[in-house]
Amino acid sequence: MPRPRPEHGDFPERPEKPELTILGEIDPARAEFKLLDSGFLSLRVGDVFYPKVTLTRLFPYFHENRYISVLVDKEEVGILDDIEALPEQQQETVQSYLRYKYYIPTITAIREAHDTLGYLYLTAVTPGGEVELCISDTASNIRVMHGKTVNIRDVEGNLYHIPDYNTLDAASRQRIELFL
Amino acid sequence: MQYFTVLSDPVLEALRARGVDPDRLRYCVKADLDGEGCYVDTVLTFDEENLYLLTGLETLRRKRRGRRVLRESVSFAVSDYREIPLASIETLELDRQMTTARLVLTTRDSAACQLARMSLGRSDLFQKFVDRLFQVRDGEPIDDRQLQGTEDFCPKCHTRYPNPVRKVCPNCTDKGSTFARLCKMYLNYKREAILIAVSILLSTVLSLILPYFSSQLLYDQVLTASGRYYGQVTFLVVTIALLRLLSTLFSAAHGILTAYITPKLMADIRCRIFSRLQILSVDFFTKKQTGSLMTRVENDTDNIFWFFEDTIPAALVNLVTIFGLIALMFWISVPITLVVATLTALAGYLFHRFRKGQRRLHHRVHIATRSANALLSDTLSGQRVVKAFAREADEIERYGEKNDALYEASYRQTDRVANLLPFVSLINNVATTILLAMSAFFILYGNMTLGGMSALISYAGMLSGAVNFFFNLGDRWAMCMDAAARMFEILDAEPTVRETEHPVPMPALKGEIKLEHVSFEYEPGRPVIRDVSLEIKAGQMFGIVGKTGAGKSTLIHLISRLYDPTEGRITIDGVDLRDLSFADLRHNVGVVSQETYLFIGTIADNIRYARPDASMDEVIAAAKMAHAHEFILKQPEGYDTMIGAGGVLLSGGERQRLSIARAILQKPAILILDEATAAMDTRTERKIQEAIDRLKEGRTILSIAHRLSTLRDADRLAVIEHGELKELGTHAELIARRGIYFRLHKLQTEAFQFIGDDGGAPAPAPRRPRA
Numbered sequence A: 001m002p003r004p005r006p007e008h009g010d011f012p013e014r015p016e017k018p019e020l021t022i023l024g025e026i027d028p029a030r031a032e033f034k035l036l037d038s039g040f041l042s043l044r045v046g047d048v049f050y051p052k053v054t055l056t057r058l059f060p061y062f063h064e065n066r067y068i069s070v071l072v073d074k075e076e077v078g079i080l081d082d083i084e085a086l087p088e089q090q091q092e093t094v095q096s097y098l099r100y101k102y103y104i105p106t107i108t109a110i111r112e113a114h115d116t117l118g119y120l121y122l123t124a125v126t127p128g129g130e131v132e133l134c135i136s137d138t139a140s141n142i143r144v145m146h147g148k149t150v151n152i153r154d155v156e157g158n159l160y161h162i163p164d165y166n167t168l169d170a171a172s173r174q175r176i177e178l179f180l
Numbered sequence B: 001m002q003y004f005t006v007l008s009d010p011v012l013e014a015l016r017a018r019g020v021d022p023d024r025l026r027y028c029v030k031a032d033l034d035g036e037g038c039y040v041d042t043v044l045t046f047d048e049e050n051l052y053l054l055t056g057l058e059t060l061r062r063k064r065r066g067r068r069v070l071r072e073s074v075s076f077a078v079s080d081y082r083e084i085p086l087a088s089i090e091t092l093e094l095d096r097q098m099t100t101a102r103l104v105l106t107t108r109d110s111a112a113c114q115l116a117r118m119s120l121g122r123s124d125l126f127q128k129f130v131d132r133l134f135q136v137r138d139g140e141p142i143d144d145r146q147l148q149g150t151e152d153f154c155p156k157c158h159t160r161y162p163n164p165v166r167k168v169c170p171n172c173t174d175k176g177s178t179f180a181r182l183c184k185m186y187l188n189y190k191r192e193a194i195l196i197a198v199s200i201l202l203s204t205v206l207s208l209i210l211p212y213f214s215s216q217l218l219y220d221q222v223l224t225a226s227g228r229y230y231g232q233v234t235f236l237v238v239t240i241a242l243l244r245l246l247s248t249l250f251s252a253a254h255g256i257l258t259a260y261i262t263p264k265l266m267a268d269i270r271c272r273i274f275s276r277l278q279i280l281s282v283d284f285f286t287k288k289q290t291g292s293l294m295t296r297v298e299n300d301t302d303n304i305f306w307f308f309e310d311t312i313p314a315a316l317v318n319l320v321t322i323f324g325l326i327a328l329m330f331w332i333s334v335p336i337t338l339v340v341a342t343l344t345a346l347a348g349y350l351f352h353r354f355r356k357g358q359r360r361l362h363h364r365v366h367i368a369t370r371s372a373n374a375l376l377s378d379t380l381s382g383q384r385v386v387k388a389f390a391r392e393a394d395e396i397e398r399y400g401e402k403n404d405a406l407y408e409a410s411y412r413q414t415d416r417v418a419n420l421l422p423f424v425s426l427i428n429n430v431a432t433t434i435l436l437a438m439s440a441f442f443i444l445y446g447n448m449t450l451g452g453m454s455a456l457i458s459y460a461g462m463l464s465g466a467v468n469f470f471f472n473l474g475d476r477w478a479m480c481m482d483a484a485a486r487m488f489e490i491l492d493a494e495p496t497v498r499e500t501e502h503p504v505p506m507p508a509l510k511g512e513i514k515l516e517h518v519s520f521e522y523e524p525g526r527p528v529i530r531d532v533s534l535e536i537k538a539g540q541m542f543g544i545v546g547k548t549g550a551g552k553s554t555l556i557h558l559i560s561r562l563y564d565p566t567e568g569r570i571t572i573d574g575v576d577l578r579d580l581s582f583a584d585l586r587h588n589v590g591v592v593s594q595e596t597y598l599f600i601g602t603i604a605d606n607i608r609y610a611r612p613d614a615s616m617d618e619v620i621a622a623a624k625m626a627h628a629h630e631f632i633l634k635q636p637e638g639y640d641t642m643i644g645a646g647g648v649l650l651s652g653g654e655r656q657r658l659s660i661a662r663a664i665l666q667k668p669a670i671l672i673l674d675e676a677t678a679a680m681d682t683r684t685e686r687k688i689q690e691a692i693d694r695l696k697e698g699r700t701i702l703s704i705a706h707r708l709s710t711l712r713d714a715d716r717l718a719v720i721e722h723g724e725l726k727e728l729g730t731h732a733e734l735i736a737r738r739g740i741y742f743r744l745h746k747l748q749t750e751a752f753q754f755i756g757d758d759g760g761a762p763a764p765a766p767r768r769p770r771a
């Protein structure tokens, strides 16, 4: 009998008594993050104090708020299971750090697309302004994930993101559709 | 100031207005983001005293010169300006995030704060900028030699190359010039090309005048009582037969000729691509950006082949046809021709539009097919795993989804054809009807003949075929030009690791290796090796340890010069690697790499790959030393066993032993073993180590291993972590330091004690095996 298959990107409910637990889980009740002027975080857990930690999302696209790896000097010191388990104030601190770190320009419209000599030139609109990107080898640098999210990497190595290409306006969609 | 960004006039003006002397500036970079992720321009530059930051918005104007688009900065609206004395700077740290990076500044009198933010792709330039800033401040020498020749801008129009490895500027190359270059390749076959053109011309002209004989002449002159050739049917039939024969002969001639030279041309092209690929450096093949370029080569040459074999001759035929037809039709009736030509063009255009829409749907079908096929082959090759996890039903369901998507897409495509095609062809029928009506009118009231009408009807049909051809030519043309452009990119690509023109002759090396402040990154902004300096004496056995992904193999790639370091230099016997000839280098450096690669061929051929002239005695001796002989013996075909794709499958350890034999046979002055024995059992590994130990005389050996016991004989060891050299010394020294190596050693000895002495793996402490 086939077992129910979890949809991509959503986890089955955690069982009551998990058989596998993540090692080094960070207790949200005792963790205390602080955002420094330098843009880094400091963390106090109980009486351990880390003056500079970085946070890394383990599922940056589909679980922004869960499974956050906490690193000190590139070594993981623990995993924060769920940001929402933190106290309100702490949540805001962690979120603002992550928002900044995981900033990806979101493409909201595509003004122009033309390809010459195997390079695709896009004039795209992002909330930060209009950008012109040059993409080589569209087959591998334009990636569709789970049928809707599109990630685009340009020749300089910069990443752009379309959360759901079905929601783009018809003209923009038509311009990009040929390359998906 | 030469590097890294050219400052535009408005920026220089703004700096001058703030008392900065542009002539004294040393280096400059540009950041492109602000804290909110909006695009702004921040220019960072410094002279001997200060770091300057100028933030604002640069307005660019696009200017067209001919086909090229040039960009010109017209103004710079300054929103912020800062001066920071170099002397007060404590650290400038580059913090790389997911898609952006930031520069964090600490000064003597203030805590860390963010100075600038930029797209990740620019962070490598910022790293170089920061390094140079400190070098200038501290009066250290700066080596900019490696920046030379790395200009990323097209010399003609100053736009950035989309890919610095392949210096092709799409702004300056266009389809026309690509076509011209393709045609130039044809010039090697000038005589044949002319013959083809002439025979095409003749066969087309002949086939054009045929309808004149079979309709106009037949009706008006042969079958009409007042005609000039009244009753001479035989004459007419013979003439028509002769004309047809001639036309067929010419058309066969050009067919045979193209069939003869196009494959020849393609063979030339393939050979040129292959030789070029052999010259190019490794990064060309591993860069993500070129990943599928390789797989497309085959496809591309095919496209070009059909273009020459089929499209170009057809285009010539149709061109001659259109002009010939129009002339002939005008001769019969000017007004009818005008109407028919207009209608044909209109129908052709509509049909073209229809096909264009169809292409989009076709593309969707293509994607759906590909995705379904990918799943199919994925699960077929992963059958063992599917079965092991009892996921058959899930896979069936997954395939079902893809299949539904494919059905949906193909249905939409055929549905559109069924709905629209009848209407598109309707216009063709309307044109024929109008032609008939007009001819009837002219025959009754004008001076047109029945034969004229009959000829016109045949001509109209031919015209519509020729016109449609040109409407649809666009796709094929674009496809072929893209294919050709990609092909020329390969042919034009320059190897990044280049051999010097005047190498220092070094036929025999002692094998002393020195790394001086070596840094390296595969992708801009993600450094893999950082400022590593170390020295390996000739004749030493040098061990490198470190976690996986630390950069050990990368270090080996640099020493064997598959890549050049981005900073610093590597010398062998005091000579910069870049000054050695490839032949000397490859001859003297033998690498047994982590990923063993065996070519299609016999075991003996594979062992001899490094020295094809080696005798079979030597091959066997090398195989014995590498302990490969034992398993080769067991193959029924011995050393003549075919391996590689399609041949006998070897286990991981067996493959490794063959690569070791290959390297031993090469007798290099520097032997590099990258996890060369990792896939073997401890007993075999021990035996190979003894063999390698015997090789040590007069040879430098570099060995990478995770199992510290593998390196028990090493004279010196280096510990690499995150691309940095963390510890260096002998086994005893490193143990005494109680650092990373000590911890690693302790862990592994504990593990061995726990497992017990299975497989005869003693703790690495005793220097000789207990035997």
Ligand SMILES: Nc1ncnc2c1ncn2[C@@H]1O[C@H](COP(=O)(O)OP(=O)(O)OP(=O)(O)O)[C@@H](O)[C@H]1O
Binding pocket: B286, B522, B523, B528, B546, B547, B548, B549, B550, B551, B552, B553, B554, B555, B594
């Ligand atoms: N061709 C490449 N392009 C981009 N990144 C690469 C490439 N090859 C390796 N890397 C990255 O460089 C880093 C160092 O890789 P390297 O192969 O040198 O590690 P290693 O120390 O040999 O590890 P292992 O012990 O697993 O063999 C890794 O993070 C890897 O992802």
Ligand SMILES: [Mg+2]
Binding pocket: B552, B553, B554, B594, B674
């Ligand atoms: Mg490796």
